[in-house]
Amino acid sequence: MPDPDMFNEITAIYPGSFDPATLGHLDIIERASRLFPRVLISLSEGSNSKQFAFSVQERLEMLDRIVAPFDNVTATSFSGLLTRYARQEGSMVLIRGLRAISDFEYEFQMASMNKYLANEIETIFMMTSPRYHYLSSSIVKEIARLKGDIAGLVPPELRDDIEAKFK
Numbered sequence: 001m002p003d004p005d006m007f008n009e010i011t012a013i014y015p016g017s018f019d020p021a022t023l024g025h026l027d028i029i030e031r032a033s034r035l036f037p038r039v040l041i042s043l044s045e046g047s048n049s050k051q052f053a054f055s056v057q058e059r060l061e062m063l064d065r066i067v068a069p070f071d072n073v074t075a076t077s078f079s080g081l082l083t084r085y086a087r088q089e090g091s092m093v094l095i096r097g098l099r100a101i102s103d104f105e106y107e108f109q110m111a112s113m114n115k116y117l118a119n120e121i122e123t124i125f126m127m128t129s130p131r132y133h134y135l136s137s138s139i140v141k142e143i144a145r146l147k148g149d150i151a152g153l154v155p156p157e158l159r160d161d162i163e164a165k166f167k
């Protein structure tokens with residue numbers, strides 16, 4: 001039987017590119033903050049093949065702003081393997097949001113590979129709230145680029161930065 005007190009010490013990591021963070025990400029952040037005593041929103045500095053619109057500093061600064069209201073949530077960045085970073089932070093839980101069936105294959109592969117690399121670390125999936133199922137960072141960037149209204153898609157405190165980027 002695990003010691004019940006260990007649940008008071010768990011650090012969960014919600015990793016991602018957050019290019020930029022959307023209301024869908026914020027939905028997961030809010031819910032994770034209620035489940036875990038300490039949550040790190042951890043920005044990957046870019047070992048995947050994506051081309052980013054926002055620099056690491058810009059993305060981290062935006063994450064700092066949206067996590068400010070949560071006492072137990074901190075924005076961080078990491079380079080290299082996520083599992084190595086999780087071990088450094090003493091974290092045994094990774095959180096990922098799942099929007100639709102289409103996310104499953106990629107997430108399944110990533111969770112399985114992370115399990116292979118660090119067997120003690122568990123990936124926990126949270127269903128994205130239905131109102132955000134259609135949302136992605138790419139869609140937000142496309143709408144901003146085409147001068148559409150992104151107000152209902154991103155945290156209000158990020159709106160000006162995102163619009164300014166695509167002026």
Ligand code: COA
Nearest residue numbers: 015016017018024025044048081082097113128136137138
């Ligand atoms: N609401 C809205 N959108 C969401 C969402 C949610 N709840 N959850 C995910 N998304 C969208 C994002 O907007 C993003 O959209 P985009 O493809 O249009 O940019 C996409 O889903 C995924 O982005 P994000 O959640 O930011 O994460 P990611 O898939 O870019 O992150 C890492 C991947 C960083 C976790 C992964 O590459 C990693 O761990 N890298 C470190 C290196 C490593 O360890 N590699 C081995 C891994 S097996």
